[in-house]
Amino acid sequence: MPTLHWVGKDKVKHHHRDVPYRVLVDDHRYQAPAGSPDNSSANRIIQGDNLEALKSLLPEFEAKVQCIYIDPPYNTGNESWVYNDNVNDPRIKKWLGQVVGKEGEDMSRHDKWLCMMYPRLKLLHRLLAHDGVLLVSIDDNEVQHLRPLMDELFGSKNRIEQFIWKKSYGGGAKERYAVTVHEYVLMYAKNIDAISELSLPPDPSAESRYYKLTDEKLNTRGPFRIKPLEATKSMDRRDNLNYPIEAPDGSMILPKRQWWWAKERVEQAIKNNELYFGRGKSGDWSISYKQYLRDDQGIERQSKPFSIIDGIYTQTGSTVLREIFDSQIFQFPKPPSLISLFLSMLNLPKDAIILDSFAGSGTTAHAVLKLNAQDGGNRRFILIEMMDYANSLTAERARRVMAGYGTGDKAVAGLGGGFVYQQLGAPLFDGEQQLNPAVAVQAVRAYIAWQECIPRDALAAVDNARHPYWLGEANGQQVFFCYEPQRITCLDLELLAELIQSPAPTLFYADQLALGEDFMRTHKLRFKKIPRDISRL
Ligand SMILES: C[S@@+](CC[C@H](N)C(=O)[O-])C[C@H]1O[C@@H](n2cnc3c(N)ncnc32)[C@H](O)[C@@H]1O
Structure with missing residues (x-):
């Protein structure tokens, strides 16, 4: 398989082993005020460089984390943001100088970014449970490097999907060429065979919006909708799908091209009263089948996610954050609904551990708390953020979401929960x-x-x-x-x-x-x- 090479790769390949193990030191604990709803309390927010913080988590969390979501710097070259987006943070520059040495002087920003990511992904892989899944947000600045890197570290067979997230609805009048309205979320399993199928959460409005029909006489499987049995042109032509079906008046109905189902399946459906014969004004018969909302075990129909995510926009992330802090204090936070969509489609255990080692404004914590509040789950989050705002922004957002925020008709009730705020302590071994x-x-x-x-x-x-x-x-x-x-x-x-x-x-x-x-x-x-x-x- 082709592999990716870059300046400094050989220096960082085993670097994760040389990272000193530091103990994590509790700084303070936060618990939502008495009377708040129940939510997970065994959460953590760690301030520090994630390379060292991830190593510090190994004794307690190696192979225990069910889901990792990261949103690393995209390396756009834009240095005017609140956080350094192009690996030019003085701490990362110093680290690169120490690890890569002289060779580092010839590095492009892409080499630097890959050197930064490699040992971190190695540690994230170790923290991931056997049936765990890693998601990485990224855009066109680095996706062409990240994907082969992930294929190398996780194995290409463990790549579940490269989701396209349509993040905005338009704009971009200033663009010279095409208007980019998307970015990506790469999803990898630690072991593809160990994870369950992806599915979208049941839609609570499905019954009132789509499944409006019921069988008065045969009300065995509840509400259903009808779908044409005539296959669309998107289906390849197959001879066994073109056959006559007898109408209630004894005439024979032939498809224009072919049916969706083979003859045996249709015979079974007729027996179960699952077919629906309609007659147009001209007297022509049409056949539909009943698609039930629930299967015969009473389990609600779930659909698979599409590889293109639409309907959730960046703007929502900024709006949510502004409502919490009353000002725009962080650029381009992800919408909590984007993260909860991914968490839901993975069908994680309700007590899963979810790690975000590039935490920024703490959207992952927000999404986890919200999901717990919705379904009574006890999922826990671990967030790592290097910048000074780890407490004033990342942790403060979690505190406000837990306790509630806003006033008057803009007040948002607290979701409950708590966390411990930690910092990196001294290394376990001295010089x-x-x-x-x-x-x-x-x-x-x-x-x-x-x-x-x-x-x-x-x-x-x-x-x-x-x-x-x-x-x-x-x-x-x-x-x-x-x-x-x-x-x-x-x-x-x-x-x-x-x-x-x-x-x-x-x-x-x-x-x-x-x-x-x-x-x-x-x-x-x-x-x-x-x-x-x-x-x-
Ligand atoms: C793109 S932002 C994440 C935004 C986040 N998803 C949100 O919705 O707010 C990346 C974050 O990673 C942090 N970061 C970058 N390098 C880091 C490192 N080595 N250790 C810990 N945090 C780091 C940056 O300071 C920044 O806050």
């Missing part, structure tokens, strides 16, 4: 590859617990009743983490007796070991040396 004493001991313990597959909720606190070194149990093995930032720990007979009373499969982390190999094996004890045996993410 000498030793555990960083600046990192809180419980954060280090959480990292070790994750490595030893101890579930988060089974991780013991330092002040647990058993012993400060006790970490937890996993797969029939007890785990002790003998670590003190200011002191070397040594597993000897005295410490062993303090930690366990009778032999059982046990793993000890410590700085040193003073017990022999035979002794350890005989008593089913294992040892891992700090920091050597702590694996790096």
